[in-house]
Amino acid sequence: MRMMAVFEKSERIRHIGHLDIQRSVQRGLRRSGLPVAYSNGFHPHILISFASALSTGAAGKREIMDVTLAEPVTADRFLDAMNRAMPPVLRLLEAHPLADRAPALMTLVRAAVYDLRIDGEEEARRILGAIPAALARRELRAMRKTKTKLEEIDIRPLILGLNIPAAPAAPAAGETPAAPAAWENPADPAAGDPPAAPHLRAVLTLTETTSCKPGMLMEALSREAGLAEVPRFVTTRLALLGEDAAGRLIPLEKAAAES
Amino acid sequence: MNERKVSAPEKIAPEKIAQEKIDQENFERALDRVQKAPRYTGGEMNTSVKPWNKDLLRFGFCFPDTYEVGMSHLGLKLLYGLINREPWSLCERFFMPWTDMIAEMKARRIPLLSMESRHPMKEFDVVGFTLQYEMSYTNILAMLDMGGIPLENRERGEADPIVVAGGPCAFNPEPLAPFIDAFMIGDGEDVLLELNQVIQDRKKTGESRRACLKKLARLPGVYVPDLYAVAYNEDGTVRAVEPMAPEAPARILRRFVTDLDAAYYPEEIPVPYTEVIFDRIMLEIMRGCTRGCRFCQAGMLYRPVRERSLPRLADLAEKLVRSTGYEEISLSSLSSGDYSCLPELIRELMRRLKDKRVSISLPSLRLDSVLKESLEETQQVKKTSLTFAPEAGTQRLRDVINKGVTEADLLEKCRDAFEGGWSSVKLYFMEGLPTETDQDLAGIADLARKVVAEYFGVPKPRRAKGLRVSVSVSTFVPKPFTPFQWEAQDPIPTIQAKQSLLKKLLNMKGVQFNWHEPYLSFLEACFARGDRRLGAVLKRAWEKGCILDGWSETFRFDLWMEAFRECGLDPAFYANRVRPKDEVLPWDHIDSGISKAFLWREREKAARAEVTRDCRQGCNGCGLQKLKGVCAWAGANAAGAAEAGSAETGGDAGAAKGGAEKCE
Numbered sequence: 001m002r003m004m005a006v007f008e009k010s011e012r013i014r015h016i017g018h019l020d021i022q023r024s025v026q027r028g029l030r031r032s033g034l035p036v037a038y039s040n041g042f043h044p045h046i047l048i049s050f051a052s053a054l055s056t057g058a059a060g061k062r063e064i065m066d067v068t069l070a071e072p073v074t075a076d077r078f079l080d081a082m083n084r085a086m087p088p089v090l091r092l093l094e095a096h097p098l099a100d101r102a103p104a105l106m107t108l109v110r111a112a113v114y115d116l117r118i119d120g121e122e123e124a125r126r127i128l129g130a131i132p133a134a135l136a137r138r139e140l141r142a143m144r145k146t147k148t149k150l151e152e153i154d155i156r157p158l159i160l161g162l163n164i165p166a167a168p169a170a171p172a173a174g175e176t177p178a179a180p181a182a183w184e185n186p187a188d189p190a191a192g193d194p195p196a197a198p199h200l201r202a203v204l205t206l207t208e209t210t211s212c213k214p215g216m217l218m219e220a221l222s223r224e225a226g227l228a229e230v231p232r233f234v235t236t237r238l239a240l241l242g243e244d245a246a247g248r249l250i251p252l253e254k255a256a257a258e259s
Numbered sequence: 260m261n262e263r264k265v266s267a268p269e270k271i272a273p274e275k276i277a278q279e280k281i282d283q284e285n286f287e288r289a290l291d292r293v294q295k296a297p298r299y300t301g302g303e304m305n306t307s308v309k310p311w312n313k314d315l316l317r318f319g320f321c322f323p324d325t326y327e328v329g330m331s332h333l334g335l336k337l338l339y340g341l342i343n344r345e346p347w348s349l350c351e352r353f354f355m356p357w358t359d360m361i362a363e364m365k366a367r368r369i370p371l372l373s374m375e376s377r378h379p380m381k382e383f384d385v386v387g388f389t390l391q392y393e394m395s396y397t398n399i400l401a402m403l404d405m406g407g408i409p410l411e412n413r414e415r416g417e418a419d420p421i422v423v424a425g426g427p428c429a430f431n432p433e434p435l436a437p438f439i440d441a442f443m444i445g446d447g448e449d450v451l452l453e454l455n456q457v458i459q460d461r462k463k464t465g466e467s468r469r470a471c472l473k474k475l476a477r478l479p480g481v482y483v484p485d486l487y488a489v490a491y492n493e494d495g496t497v498r499a500v501e502p503m504a505p506e507a508p509a510r511i512l513r514r515f516v517t518d519l520d521a522a523y524y525p526e527e528i529p530v531p532y533t534e535v536i537f538d539r540i541m542l543e544i545m546r547g548c549t550r551g552c553r554f555c556q557a558g559m560l561y562r563p564v565r566e567r568s569l570p571r572l573a574d575l576a577e578k579l580v581r582s583t584g585y586e587e588i589s590l591s592s593l594s595s596g597d598y599s600c601l602p603e604l605i606r607e608l609m610r611r612l613k614d615k616r617v618s619i620s621l622p623s624l625r626l627d628s629v630l631k632e633s634l635e636e637t638q639q640v641k642k643t644s645l646t647f648a649p650e651a652g653t654q655r656l657r658d659v660i661n662k663g664v665t666e667a668d669l670l671e672k673c674r675d676a677f678e679g680g681w682s683s684v685k686l687y688f689m690e691g692l693p694t695e696t697d698q699d700l701a702g703i704a705d706l707a708r709k710v711v712a713e714y715f716g717v718p719k720p721r722r723a724k725g726l727r728v729s730v731s732v733s734t735f736v737p738k739p740f741t742p743f744q745w746e747a748q749d750p751i752p753t754i755q756a757k758q759s760l761l762k763k764l765l766n767m768k769g770v771q772f773n774w775h776e777p778y779l780s781f782l783e784a785c786f787a788r789g790d791r792r793l794g795a796v797l798k799r800a801w802e803k804g805c806i807l808d809g810w811s812e813t814f815r816f817d818l819w820m821e822a823f824r825e826c827g828l829d830p831a832f833y834a835n836r837v838r839p840k841d842e843v844l845p846w847d848h849i850d851s852g853i854s855k856a857f858l859w860r861e862r863e864k865a866a867r868a869e870v871t872r873d874c875r876q877g878c879n880g881c882g883l884q885k886l887k888g889v890c891a892w893a894g895a896n897a898a899g900a901a902e903a904g905s906a907e908t909g910g911d912a913g914a915a916k917g918g919a920e921k922c923e
Contacts (some may be wrong), residue, residue, distance in 0.1 A: 011287075015296035016532045024304070024532050027584030030615070031304075044616065057291065085584070089302040119288070232291060 002098040003067045003078050004105070004256055009060040010089040011236070018053040024090060025065065031085035034078060035070040051105035051240050051252055052112070052206060055213070058235040064252055066098060066105050096253060108255050109206055111160055111241040114214050116200040116233045123231035124198040127218070130225035131162060137224075142216035155220060158212035160249070161203030200233075203241070203249070282369060283377065289363035297533045298326035299360060301374035304530040305582060307339075308375045309349040316348040316459040319373060319383035319406075319420070323390075323398035324809065326354045330529065331537035333591060334389055334426065338447060340525030348455055351375040351383075353406070355398040358806070358813060364405065371405035380406025385458055386420040387451075388439070390428035393786035394779060394808045396435060399424075400801040403438070410798065412440045412485050417468050421458055421475075425451070427560055429482075430513070431739045431846040434786050436484035437794035441475045443482075444849055445513030446546075448522050450480045473506040480514035482849065483507060489791045489845075495832060497790055500848045512850040513560075515889050519546060519567045524575055527582035539587035539620075540579045544572055544604065548593035549874035549892070551881075553661045553865050554650070554692065556738035557593055559853050563883055563890035564874070569600050569922060573607050580615055588612070589620045597875075600922035645676050648687040651695075652702025658868040659694050661861075666706065674713045682723035684710060690757050691735035691749040693865060700757060703732065704764035711769050730765055731773040732758075734780035738787050740851045742861035745838040748784040750831070751777050778816040779808065784834035790845035793833070795826045852889065854882030 009021060016024070026046045029036045038044040047068035054060045069078075075095040082092045118124035134140060140156040200221075204212040214235045222230045242255025290296040309315065320339055322329030329335055335352070342350035351373035356364065364371070370379040380386055386408065388399050400410055408422065409415045415422070424435065425443035432442040443450045454475060461471045476483040486507040490498040502509055516522045524543070531538065547564035548557070567575075576588055588608065590598070598604065608619055649664050651657045657664060673684060688703050707730050714726045734754055737746045749757070754777035765772040786793060800822035807813040823830050838844070840859060847855075857880060864871060871879055877896030878884055884893035 010302075012302045013297075013300055013532065015290060015300055017297075020297070020532045020534075024530075027304070027530060030584035030586075031581060033581070038616065057296075087302055087304045087306070232288070234287075234291075 001069050001072050002100055002102065003069060003073065003075070004096045004098045004253060005065050005067065005078070005082070005092050006062050006094040006253055007060075007065065007090065007092045009054060009058075009063055010091075011059040011234075012089045014057055014059040014234075017056040018050070021054070021090070022048070022050065025086075028082060028086045028090075029067065032081040033085075034073060034081050037068040037070040049104065049106070052109050054237055055235070058214075058237055060237045062093065062239045062251075063237070064105060064240055064256075094253070096257060098256060102256060102259055105252065105256055106208060108242040108259060109208075109240055109252060110243050110255075111203055111249055112206045113161075113238040113241065114202045114204060115236040115238050116202065116214055116218065117236070118198055118200060119232040119234075121198075123225075123227060124200075126225040126227060127221045127231070128198060128200065130221050134221055134224040135159070135162065140220045142212070142220045144213075144216060155212045155216050158205035158210065159202065159217065160205060161201075162217075163201055201238075206240070285367045286369055286372065286377065289360065289367055289369060292363055293357070293359045295357065295533075297531075298354065299356065299374075300532075301377075303532060304584075305527045306352075306375055306529045307343040307350070309343065311376055311378060312349075314347075316385065316455050316462075317383045318342050318348060318350045318455060319353050319380055319386045320350050321353040321380075321386060321388045321399075321402055322355070323388055323395040323402060324355050324392070325357060325807075326531075327533075327535045329354045330531050330535040332389070332391065333541045333543060334391075334447070336525055336528040336541075337523070337543075338387075338389075338451060340528065341448060341451065341523045342455065344523070345452065345455075347459060351378070353380060353386075353402060355395075355402055355807065356405075361401070361405070361806075370407050371402055381408050381420060383420050384462065385455065386422045388422070388424040388426075390424050390426035390435070392809060393428055393434075393783045396786060396797055397801045397805045397808055399435070399438065400798065401806045404801075411437050413437075415440070415468065419468075421468070421471065423454065427557065428787075430556075430560055430849055430851060431787065431789070432482055432484060432849070433489075433791045433845045434789040434793035434797060436487075436791045437798075439484065440472055441481050441483045443514070444480050444511055445851075446516040447514075448516050450478065450514045453478050454481060473504060476504070476506045476508075479512065482511045484791075487848070491790075491792075496838075497843045497845050497847075499843060500845070510848050510850045513852060515852070515886075516546075517565065517888060519543075519565045520571045524567075526575065526578040528579065530583050530585065537589070538585075539589055540576070540583060540585045541589055541591040542572060542576055542579070543567065543592060544590045544595060544598050545592045549597065550594060550663065551661050551861070551871050551874065551879065552650070553659070553742040553861055554689065554735060554738075555593075556741050559740045559858075559881075560851060561593060562853065562881065563892065564597075565891075566598060569604050569607060572604060573611055576608055577611055580612060580617055586616065587618050587620060603922040645673075645681050645683070646685040646687070647672065649706065650687065650689050651692060651699060652688065652704070652706055653699045655868050656692060656695060656699045656702070658870050659865045660692055661865070661870050663870060663873070666709070669706070670709055670713055673710050674716065677714050677717045677722050680723050682714070682725050683727040683729070685729045685731065686710065688730065688732045689735045690732050690761065691754055693743060693746050694868075697760065700760055701764060703730065703761065704767075707765060707770050708767060711767065714769070726769040727771065728769055729771045729773060732761055733775065734777050736780050736784045736787055739844065739846045740853060740858070742858045742865055744788065744844065744858065745840070745842075745862060747837045748781065748834045749777075750835050751781055754780070776811075779814060781830065781834055782808070782816075782819055785830045786833075788845070789833050792826070792828060796822050796828055799826055852883050852886055854885075857881045 026048060029046055037047045039047055049066050051064040054063055075097055079092055079095040086092065118127055137156060139154045141152050142155045144151055144153050202214065202217055204217060218230050218233055240252040241249045242252040244250045244255065244258065290299060320335060322332065322335055339350050339352065342348050352375065353371060353373055372379060403410055408419055412422065421440050423441045423443060424439045425447050429442045429444055432439065443454060457474050457478065458471065472483050475481050476486055486502060486504045487500050488503050489500050492498045545564060545566040547561040549564050550558060552558050592598065605619060647669055649657065649669055650662045651660055654665065676684065686707065690700065707728055710728050711726065714722060735748065737743045737748055758774050762772060800819050803818040803822060805815055805818050861871060874892045878892055878894050883890040
């Protein structure tokens with residue numbers, strides 16, 4: 001059977017890369033005593049896949065993985081066994097059984113919600129102030145780096161939502177052309193964050209073929225704000241989004257359950 | 260994320276919290292700017308975060324090298340578990356940061372922080388360094404300095420942590436004597452807790468630092484260097500090391516753990532997120548070695564051989580697999596092939612762990628004791644590479660160093676391995692051994708050539724593709740408490756000439772030659788057999804910027820030579836001089852249990868290329884026989900008993916003790 005699990009990669013371990021997180025989860029599965037399934041072949045490995053790789057340096061509040069088990073296990077037992085086997089900084093929040101025929105999670109991802117905490121008061125003020133002008137542009141250029149090439153692309157259509165939670169100086173939500181549905185779902189309202197380090201919240205396209213990384217958004221906004229370089233910022237991915245039958249963005253775990 | 264704030268029961272002043280928050284944020288910013296930030300993040304599975312409670316004895320375990328090296332070290336995991344198991348003490352880890360992180364921390368005025376709760380080093384009650392390698396000594400100074408602790412023991416005040424050290428290099432503690440408050444000599448399991456208890460008691464009684472150190476000096480196996488004075492002869496050799504306080508014994512006998520089954524062993528160990536050098540379960544199946552290789556310090560310092568029983572090991576292995584999720588277990592010891600029930604152990608481990616998909620590897624495989632049968636069993640799960648350490652290229656020189664390995668033996672094992680599907684073999688040698696000639700170096704190349712021939716001797720369809728014979732030749736470093744402790748190391752130009760010769764000789768297909776510049780080995784030889792005056796050189800070198808000397812990218816030989824010059828000391832005096840029999844050695848006040856007379860006898864036999872039998876075949880009278888209940892083989896088939904033909908009868912001594920019954 002397949003089990004979908006929502007987990008948190010906490011800020012403490014945000015510098016751990018995706019492959020290392022993957023191996024840590026695999027070892028957690030081995031510690032848990034759960035009946036995990038192994039691949040066939042010369043070097044058998046645990047059957048596990050992640051909806052989306054999270055960059056080194058980024059924390060994740062609701063990351064999602066898909067584990068294949070050799071025999072049926074209830075979601076409660078799965079959650080309980082795993083949380084006893086995982087370090088507190090890498091814990092599971094929810095587990096949901098997934099139909100065997102459900103598509104691979106990574107094919108269902110449409111977007112992600114990010115919290116970007118900008119370092120430096122002056123830089124943060126200018127970047128937040130530049131949002132309306134940036135969004136008013138028909139085109140917003142940013143560099144996309146892939147394994148093989150570096151190219152400039154237009155990220156304006158990839159910005160699905162952009163605002164500043166809990167900050168009075170923010171532009172009104174109406175000024176952003178975001179799909180309002182995006183804001184109804186993100187799980188974490190990020191309340192109670194220290195006001196000294198202003199936050200930028202963004203809903204950005206994330207699919208297997210096209211995506212806008214937080215760094216690309218920050219690059220464009222920094223340019224708009226007239227900053228010489230992109231200020232340091234800390235990324236927390238708050239949620240992964242899929243879509244419902246009507247094409248509205250909904251949390252990925254719901255989209256996977258509906259599919 | 261910050262566990263401490265949740266669990267700390269004590270009241271913290273508001274300004275301190277504000278300060279701490281800034282420090283944590285500042286630390287996070289530093290992490291964004293360095294390579295390999297996971298070295299510093301912590302939060303690994305099975306790491307322990309106890310409440311930061313002033314009533315607990317707080318031990319900062321310091322590994323004076325990078326995270327990847329330290330987290331590969333079994334001793335760290337063992338002692339970490341040992342201290343944290345006690346309800347009255349806590350242990351957190353410190354590692355040496357890399358240069359980029361050091362620069363960030365200095366610029367941000369961040370002190371060295373523990374991996375677990377990120378507390379500064381100076382807030383710990385005890386700061387303990389493990390001494391595995393002489394060339395990590397500058398890292399100790401750097402870590403103390405970053406930790407805000409005065410470098411020299413005499414400069415430390417009542418509120419400063421007690422700085423302790425243990426491990427193999429503590430057997431010659433002298434070069435570090437100015438910096439360490441107390442050394443622990445020998446097996447650490449018991450003495451470490453005794454030492455912690457004394458320091459914990461001090462928190463209640465409020466006695467002075469000096470009084471506490473004197474109490475420590477009374478513990479068996481503890482050396483408090485500041486209570487001893489060193490006198491020198493005019494030629495620079497040591498005249499005497501004498502105790503200056505009634506609490507300080509004239510000689511410090513090392514500690515022995517006699518029953519490994521009863522000794523603590525961790526059932527859960529930290530599991531790093533990133534891959535470290537030895538990223539697997541290390542199961543210490545025995546401690547010590549009966550072979551008596553004359554160059555080998557570990558073989559002398561870890562005497563006598565003590566085995567863990569098969570049932571205990573199988574139980575530990577199962578628990579460790581369950582608690583770590585590791586995919587691999589290595590059987591760890593100086594000479595795993597000598598474990599009395601090796602085939603039975605491997606079979607039992609495989610039986611218990613097969614469903615868990617765990618592979619078993621034998622790291623320091625001895626040529627002459629590997630059973631073909633167990634080789635075949637290992638590869639049933641996963642093929643691991645094969646390592647052999649003939650150490651010398653000719654039989655004569657192998658006899659000199661008492662490495663009881665023959666060429667026929669080695670080639671047979673290689674043939675078996677190639678036929679069993681292995682295609683990669685690592686061979687370890689040393690150059691610069693006493694009495695070595697060019698002929699011995701040529702022997703290394705001959706051996707490599709013969710190994711290659713064995714591979715091609717296996718019919719093509721039956722052998723695995725891609726032959727890789729890697730020949731690593733390291734430079735011999737004479738070490739204290741070995742029969743070669745009086746020997747000179749080859750001067751650097753001689754080593755270089757030998758290396759060029761080897762490069763030429765080993766230029767053959769399928770063979771890869773690995774070697775290192777001799778400068779580091781030269782300094783290692785100085786500090787391994789150095790006296791207390793080298794403390795000044797160490798400090799001077801560190802002041803000049805020497806740190807992370809074990810890493811070629813940071814090693815600065817020129818600065819080290821300047822440091823020696825400025826301190827008026829000649830490194831060749833320590834490294835390249837043959838020491839006479841009657842010379843007082845700087846470590847003579849440390850008693851390893853091995854007698855100096857035995858070591859000298861062994862040295863003389865080496866000069867005659869005469870071998871000494873394995874202790875399991877009969878006692879050779881190394882000195883341990885005088886200590887009651889320490890060595891299981893003491894006195895067996897003893898001295899003078901016909902050495903010839905003792906292989907069979909002597910074997911019984913081992914069998915009786917090793918116990919065929921234990922193998923059931």
